[in-house]
Amino acid sequence: MxxxxxxxxxxxxxxxxxxxxxxxxxxxxxxxxxxxxxxxxxxxxxxxxxxxxxxxxxxxxxxIPPDIQPPPQEARPPVEKTMPPRDWEHLIARVWLPRIFIVVFLLGVLWGFTAAVSAGILTEPVRCMLGAAAACFMIWQGEKQIRHKHAALGQVLLGGAMGVLILSLFAAHMLYELIPSSWAFILYIITIALSVYSAVRHRSQALMIITLLAGYLVPFLVDSINPHIWVFAGYEGLFSMSMMVLSLRYSFRGAYFTAFWVLHLPLLIVALFDYGTNDRAALLTIVILQHLLIFTISVVRAKEPRIGQRILLFLSFGLLAAWSYGLYGSSNHSSVYEWLLVIGFLLYGSTSFWLHRQKNTFSAQASIATFSALHWIIYVLHGNEAGSAIVVEGALALCLGVAFQSKLQQISGAVTFFIGMLFVFAHPLHDVLSEESLAWLILVASIFGMYAYFRFKVQQGLVRVQLSLSLVWLALVLLLVYLTQLTNALTRSLDFDYQHSVLSAVWAVYAILLIVIGHLIHKPKARLVGIIFLFITLLKIIFIDLPDVSTAIRAVLFIGLGAIGVGISRLFYRRKE
Missing domain, CATH: 1.20.5 (Single alpha-helices involved in coiled-coils or other helix-helix interfaces)
Structure with missing residues (x-):
């Protein structure tokens, strides 16, 4: 134990x-x-x-002993990124200083040249040779400055050299008659080619633009007794298209747009003289060729669409249409303008289809096809026929824009449809069986057709519900306007009192039909529209009909409208029960 x-x-x-x-x-x-x-x-x-x-x-x-623990680190404030200060010395002294003082230098040389000429020191050939020598010296200095990393100064010297050389050639040819026209033209071309080579070699867009402006002036600097319009237009067009291709190749966007725009200025100067049919054909041919170049570039580079390229395509076609109409549209040769629009519609329509099959952007081409058809309809048809056709075209174009999800095509279709509406509004209805009546019916039917199509697309998320509802309101209002014009045309032979009474009755019946249809198809908004139109009818009777009709007619109007209102209210009570 x-x-x-x-x-x-x-x-x-x-x-x-x-x-x-x-x-x-x-x-x-x-x-x-x-x-x-x-x-x-x-x-x-x-x-x-x-x-x-x-x-x-x-x-x-x-x-770990507490005494050897590392001390807590202080929180560092976030470093704010600040923009580096602008180097004003570089901007003023290296960029703008040479640009300004090269002009001062040229003015001084010009005044000294003038003083030497006035003193009889410099003869005409010596003056031209001094100009060429000064241009060569400026080219040498420009290349030297660029090699020493002074690009801004070097490019200014190269641009100034080209200007001095062209002025020297102009003086030798136009002022002193030392060089014949053919040799002057060849020397001008060589000068432009050297300037283009320098611009491409040094990747200078500024020098390229200066070359462009000087190149377009070459035909005006050659003295010719019998100038040939095809030679002039051919040179301007070939020079413009060549510079556009070069600018696009080296990504000179400013020079590219300059080459497009400046071509139309010398052509316009020549067109103002209106020499004859041969001149018009030459000018229009050059504009067509330039547009075909831009069209080809837009198709080839369709995989990389740029907003600038699409805008330029639009502007080019607009200028082409303006040139063709100005040269041929108002004369007896109207078929030229008409056929040009037809060809434009077919070309751009087929191109849009092909680009869509290739999964590329085609909105610009489709919109141009739409506007080609619009201009053709306006030019060929007149009045109500044009309005009806434009309304149908605009509705189809708008539906195509929704189907292909193209914002630009939707805008083009909406603009076209609005123009068609203006044509229809400009021709009110006076007779029951007339072109005006058909145009109004087509307008209302096209809006209801777009509404039905958009309701189908709402389920796919391609159209907002508010847009389809807006179309319903627009169609119902336009239908009421059409019924009003139709009623006035039918009751033109009646007295004033009866005309207003019949019109008020038609409005009331229209409102009742909307309410009943809304009940049948279970659409509250349709019933609401009918109620609103019924109140509008009441306001019309009070403010328009009552002051000018007799007491008996007033009684009939109020009794009828009051009975209609009570009956409609009773219909809504039954609906609620």
């Missing part, structure tokens, strides 16, 4: 000692976890790599 008690006491003592050691160990673990947490909070965050668990947690048997 004593031995058993001894064993029991020893067991109890060992258990107590083990319990105390476990409690002490738990306390150390908690302290260690606290220290590790503080250490991790004080360390900076790294985003490159995250250490594993073994690297982050030290051994449990070796706690």
């Amino acid at each position: 004593e031995k058993h008690s001894l064993y029991q006491a020893m067991a109890e003592g060992g258990f107590m000692e083990l319990t105390s050691r476990v409690a002490e160990l738990e306390k150390k673990v908690k302290e260690l976890e606290r220290q590790v947490g503080e250490l991790l909070r004080n360390q900076p965050h790294h985003t490159t790599s995250e250490p594993n668990q073994a690297e982050r947690t030290p051994p449990l048997s070796e706690p």
Whole structure:
């Protein structure tokens, strides 16, 4: 028994000692976890790599003393990115200073040249040779400055050299008659070619634009007794198209648009003289060739569409249409303008279809086809016939824009449809069986047709519900306007009182039909429209009919309209029940 008690006491003592050691160990673990947490909070965050668990947690048997913990790092304020200050010295001294003082230098040379000529020192050949020598010196200095990394100064010198050389050739040919016309033209071309080579070699768009402006003036700097219009137009067109291709090749966007626009100025100057039919054919041929070049570029680069290229295609076709109409549209040769529009519609329509099959952007081509048809309809048809045809074309174009999800085509269709509406509005209805009546019916029917098509597209998410509802309101209002004109045409022979009474009755019947149809097809908005038109009828009777009709007619109008209102209200009560 004593031995058993001894064993029991020893067991109890060992258990107590083990319990105390476990409690002490738990306390150390908690302290260690606290220290590790503080250490991790004080360390900076790294985003490159995250250490594993073994690297982050030290051994449990070796706690980190508080005195060797790293001090907490102060939070650094975020560094604000500031734009570097503008280098005004570079902008003024290296860019604008040479541009300004090259003009000052040329003025000084010109005045000195004038003084030497007045003194009789410089003869005519010497003057021209000095000009050519000055141009060569400026070219040499320009190339030297560019080699020394002074690009702005070098390009200014090269541009000034071209100007001095052209002025020297002009003086030798036009003023002193030292060079015949053929040689002057050849020297002009060589000068332009050298300037183009320098612009391409140094990738200078400014020099390219200067060359463009000088190149277009070459035909005006040649003295010719019998100028040939085809030579003039051929040079201007070939030069313009060549410069457009070069500018596009070297990404000179400014020079590209300049080459397009400036061509039309010398052609316009020649067209103002109106020499004859041969002149008109030459001018129109050059404009067509330039447009075909832009059209080809738009098709070849269809996979990388740019808004500038599409705008230029639009402007080019617009200028082509304007040139063809100005040269042939108002004369006896009207078929030229008409056939040009037909060819434009067929060309751009087929191109749009082909680009769509190739999964490329075709919105610009489709819109140009739409406007080609619009201009053809306006030119060929007249009055209500044109209005009806334009309305149908605009509705079809708008539906095509929705079908192909082309914003530009939708805008073109909407503009065309609006123009057709204006044509219809400009010719009000006077007879029941007339072209005006047919045009109004086509207008209302086309709006209802677009509404039905857009309702189908609403389910596909291509059209907003608000757009289709707007078409319903527009169609219902236009239908009311049509019924009003039709009623006035039918009651023209009646008295004034009866005319207003019949018109009010037609409006009331129209409102009732809308409400009934809304009940039948379960469309609350249709019923609401009918109620609104019923109130409009009431306002018409009060403010328009009452002041001019007899008391008997007033009684009939109010009794009829009141009965209609009560009956419609009763219909809504039954609907609610």
